[in-house]
Amino acid sequence: MKNCLFCKIIAGEVPSAKLYEDDLVYAFLDLFPINYGHVLVIPKEHHTSAATIPEATAGRMFLVAARVGAAMRHALDADGFNFHLSDGTTAGQVVMHAHLHVIPRWSDDNFHWNWRQLKYDPMSKQAEYCEKLKARFKLERDAAELALNEEECDPEYKSPLGKEENHGG
Numbered sequence: 001m002k003n004c005l006f007c008k009i010i011a012g013e014v015p016s017a018k019l020y021e022d023d024l025v026y027a028f029l030d031l032f033p034i035n036y037g038h039v040l041v042i043p044k045e046h047h048t049s050a051a052t053i054p055e056a057t058a059g060r061m062f063l064v065a066a067r068v069g070a071a072m073r074h075a076l077d078a079d080g081f082n083f084h085l086s087d088g089t090t091a092g093q094v095v096m097h098a099h100l101h102v103i104p105r106w107s108d109d110n111f112h113w114n115w116r117q118l119k120y121d122p123m124s125k126q127a128e129y130c131e132k133l134k135a136r137f138k139l140e141r142d143a144a145e146l147a148l149n150e151e152e153c154d155p156e157y158k159s160p161l162g163k164e165e166n167h168g169g
């Protein structure tokens with residue numbers, strides 16, 4: 001996409017410290033790291049939201065990010081790593097091309113997530129939230145892939161994916 005910083009990085013129009021690239025994803029070092037060695041894993045196709053990334057690409061992103069995390073443990077002697085993804089301006093997304101952060105962690109890195117723990121009060125509130133989410137939750141896979149899966153199965157087979165009547169548990 002024109003004027004997208006990450007699309008320019010993928011195209012080589014803007015330089016980056018590239019760690020890895022394949023047909024679907026691109027991984028490079030964040031210019032403003034939380035910790036040194038902080039990596040971004042991005043889809044090569046432009047997607048603003050993680051929600052529109054096709055399954056194969058999303059799966060590859062997670063796999064590459066996990067392998068990058070393993071490399072952080074071995075090469076940087078990291079004690080662990082965090083994944084982080086901000087979707088939407090309110091959530092803290094700055095570059096509008098979806099990106100998965102992989103952040104190496106050390107016990108003495110002096111970084112802390114500002115993580116709070118609310119309580120559902122009353123507890124029935126949790127079920128209400130669950131029902132609201134279920135009503136709109138959809139798992140739509142690539143259409144061709146879905147057709148293939150259905151073909152392999154019984155002709156009476158109905159995919160549980162993306163069928164309204166299966167919502168609500």
Ligand SMILES: [Zn+2]
Nearest residue numbers: 004007046097
């Ligand atoms: Zn882009």
